[in-house]
Amino acid sequence: xxxxxxxxxxxxxxxxxxxxxxxxxxxxxxxxxxxxxxxxxxxxxxxxxxxxxxxxxxxxxxxxxxxxxxxxxxxxxxxxxxxxxxxxxxxxxxxxxxxxxxxxxxxxxxxxxxxxxxxxxxxxxxxxxxxxxxxxxxxxxxxxxxxxxxxxxxxxxxxxxxxxxxxxxxxxxxxxxxxxxxxxxxxxxxxxxxxxxxxxxxxxxxxxxxxxxxxxxxxxxxxxxxxxxxxxxxxxxxxxxxxxxxxxxxxxxxxxxxxxxxxxxxxxxxxxxxxxxxxxxxxxxxxxxxxxxxxxxxxxxxxxxxxxxxxxxxxxxxxxxxxxxxxxxxxxxxxxxxxxxxxxxxxxxxxxxxxxxxxxxxxxxxxxxxxxxxxxxxxxxxxxxxxxxxxxxxxxxxxxxxxxxxxxxxxxxxxxxxxxxxxxxxxxxxxxxxxx
Numbered sequence: 001x002x003x004x005x006x007x008x009x010x011x012x013x014x015x016x017x018x019x020x021x022x023x024x025x026x027x028x029x030x031x032x033x034x035x036x037x038x039x040x041x042x043x044x045x046x047x048x049x050x051x052x053x054x055x056x057x058x059x060x061x062x063x064x065x066x067x068x069x070x071x072x073x074x075x076x077x078x079x080x081x082x083x084x085x086x087x088x089x090x091x092x093x094x095x096x097x098x099x100x101x102x103x104x105x106x107x108x109x110x111x112x113x114x115x116x117x118x119x120x121x122x123x124x125x126x127x128x129x130x131x132x133x134x135x136x137x138x139x140x141x142x143x144x145x146x147x148x149x150x151x152x153x154x155x156x157x158x159x160x161x162x163x164x165x166x167x168x169x170x171x172x173x174x175x176x177x178x179x180x181x182x183x184x185x186x187x188x189x190x191x192x193x194x195x196x197x198x199x200x201x202x203x204x205x206x207x208x209x210x211x212x213x214x215x216x217x218x219x220x221x222x223x224x225x226x227x228x229x230x231x232x233x234x235x236x237x238x239x240x241x242x243x244x245x246x247x248x249x250x251x252x253x254x255x256x257x258x259x260x261x262x263x264x265x266x267x268x269x270x271x272x273x274x275x276x277x278x279x280x281x282x283x284x285x286x287x288x289x290x291x292x293x294x295x296x297x298x299x300x301x302x303x304x305x306x307x308x309x310x311x312x313x314x315x316x317x318x319x320x321x322x323x324x325x326x327x328x329x330x331x332x333x334x335x336x337x338x339x340x341x342x343x344x345x346x347x348x349x350x351x352x353x354x355x356x357x358x359x360x361x362x363x364x365x366x367x368x369x370x371x372x373x374x375x376x377x378x379x380x381x382x383x384x385x386x387x388x389x390x391x392x393x394x395x396x397x398x399x400x401x402x403x404x405x406x407x408x409x410x411x412x413x414x415x416x417x418x419x420x421x422x423x424x425x426x427x428x429x430x431x432x433x434x435x436x
Contacts (some may be wrong), residue, residue, distance in 0.1 A: 026431075033389045033427050040393050041420050044400040045413045051405035053398075055251035059233060059241025067240040076131060080140075083132030089362070094187045094194075107185040108358030110194075111178055116351045118219065119343050122226040126233060129223035135198055136213050136220075139205045155209030163215060163256030166204075168264050170197070170218025172303070175268035179275060180295040221261060225336055228252050249336060249398055254329035262332055263310065265339040266426075267303030269346055273433035274302070306426075310335065313422040321407040321415030330406060331419060334399040338423075341391020342430060345384035349375075381434075388430045392423045399423075 069075065086109075093106035101107040121128050130136070177193050178184050205212040213220050227233075229245040252258070274280055280298065287294040314328050375383060399419045404412040 029385045029431055030428070032385070033392070033431060034424070036389050036393055037396060037420070037423055037427065040396050041400075041416070044397065045416075048400055049404060049409060051401050053244075053246050053250035053401045055247060056234070056236040058247040059235050059239070059243035061235070062240045062242060070240055079131040080137040084134045084137045086132075087134035091194075093362075094191050097187065099187045101185040103361070104187065105358045105361035106187065107190060108354055109362070110190060111184070112350060112354045112358055114219070115174070115178070116343075116347045117355060118223050119226055119340070119347070120351075122223045123230050123340075124232075125227075126230045127220070127224040127227040129219050130213075133213060133217065133220055135201050135205075135217065136210065138198075139202055139210060139213075142202070142206075143210075155211075156207055158208050158211060158215070161256055163258070164221055164261050165257035166216040167218045167221035168257050168260035170216075171222060171261060171264045172268070172299075173197070174218060175264065175272075176296065176299060179268065179272055180292060180299055182292060215255065215257075222265070225252070225261065225265075226340060228333070228336055229340060246394075246398060246401070249333050250401065252333035252336065254332070256329075259307065259310065259328050259332045259335075262335040262339055263307040264303055266335065266342060267306040268299060269339070269342040270306065270429065270433060271299045271302035273346055273430075274298075309422055309425060313418040316418035317415050320418065321403070321411040331399050331402055334395040334402070334419070337394035337398065338391045338426060341387045341389075341394075344387040344391075345430070345434060348383060348387075349380055384434050385431065388427065388434065392427050392430075396420065396423055 090106045090109050093104055093109075097104040097106060118129060173193075177189070181189060181193075183189050201213070201217060204216055208216075214224075215221060228248045228251070230248060231242055231245060233241055233243050233248045233251075235241050275295075275298070283298075284291045284294055289297075310332075311328065314331065317331070396416075396419070400416055403416050403419075406412075407415050
């Protein structure tokens with residue numbers, strides 16, 4: 001039972017507040033979504049017969065002076081220092097601050113400013129967490145202070161099959177902490193979780209070198225995936241460019257664990273939207289297993305459902321269009337805009353309201369006015385529906401371009417039918433969670 005619905009702890013414990021009874025007609029929402037997906041699929045099939053996305057080879061080069069500023073060692077050092085200082089401030093608040101998220105900004109800094117704030121930051125500026133990551137900075141400082149022993153002082157190479165599986169596991173652990181743990185906003189819980197994660201990351205980086213963070217740090221991989229849709233990017237020659245976001249998305253490396261990472265993002269966000277459903281709350285309260293095991297199974301089930309549907313779709317695409325060496329990873333990039341749409345739909349209001357509250361607490365502002373949502377209920381509902389539908393339409397476009405590149409013209413459109421059905425299924429699920 002929630003005694004104080006307006007308490008920030010309620011929002012932090014579930015990621016978002018209630019999304020139910022939004023002032024928008026479900027009929028028009030579903031009809032608009034189906035129309036957008038069908039028209040885009042039909043138009044692409046008729047008008048888009050050759051691949052147009054060039055991945056990392058594309059982009060309009062920005063002025064050399066701007067690139068020199070972006071690559072300046074002083075700027076990068078300042079950003080690393082900023083990330084380390086922010087992490088230190090959060091740690092001090094957890095150690096010395098009150099165990100109350102209404103008076104301690106640390107939980108909001110982790111669950112709102114970091115987890116949700118990385119979405120707009122990565123979309124606008126690229127993979128920013130790579131520069132801000134305090135663990136990467138701390139590893140560099142420790143590497144300089146402590147001489148490496150054994151193996152000639154060289155880190156061991158990363159196993160190729162490992163890929164992004166560690167990041168997928170890390171993202172699952174974080175979403176479990178946010179959505180399932182009994183007291184996620186407790187300073188003790190956060191201290192244990194963050195200390196465990198930081199220790200594991202630093203030990204693995206000591207074994208495999210700084211490259212570990214590229215694929216092993218959950219938040220770096222999370223930021224890098226979202227940054228694939230950023231208008232700013234790097235060409236294959238290292239030049240800073242202004243690009244069509246589809247080109248950046250097309251350049252997503254087909255790594256082991258990529259599908260798992262995106263499915264964790266999709267499935268955990270879906271579970272977040274379902275977790276405050278009265279029927280699920282009743283299951284949690286009456287389950288003989290207990291709340292924590294049941295909620296864990298629910299989170300795992302949500303992720304497994306998303307992954308199973310995608311794997312079935314990949315298998316059907318292979319049957320229709322012919323064999324392909326990597327059917328699972330070939331279209332995984334098309335799930336990224338879908339995940340982005342879900343993240344925006346579920347967390348926009350949280351970032352605006354709780355993010356502002358967290359910053360006010362961190363600055364020590366007394367008697368700060370209550371944060372006011374930027375959008376009313378109707379505007380928020382429209383934004384959520386548009387975000388979900390737009391994410392799926394972008395996914396259809398990305399999948400179509402990849403399909404016409406990989407398969408013969410006679411089979412390219414037919415091969416997309418399983419993907420199109422998958423997009424419709426995800427759309428129905430996403431809108432149902434919002435409009436339930």
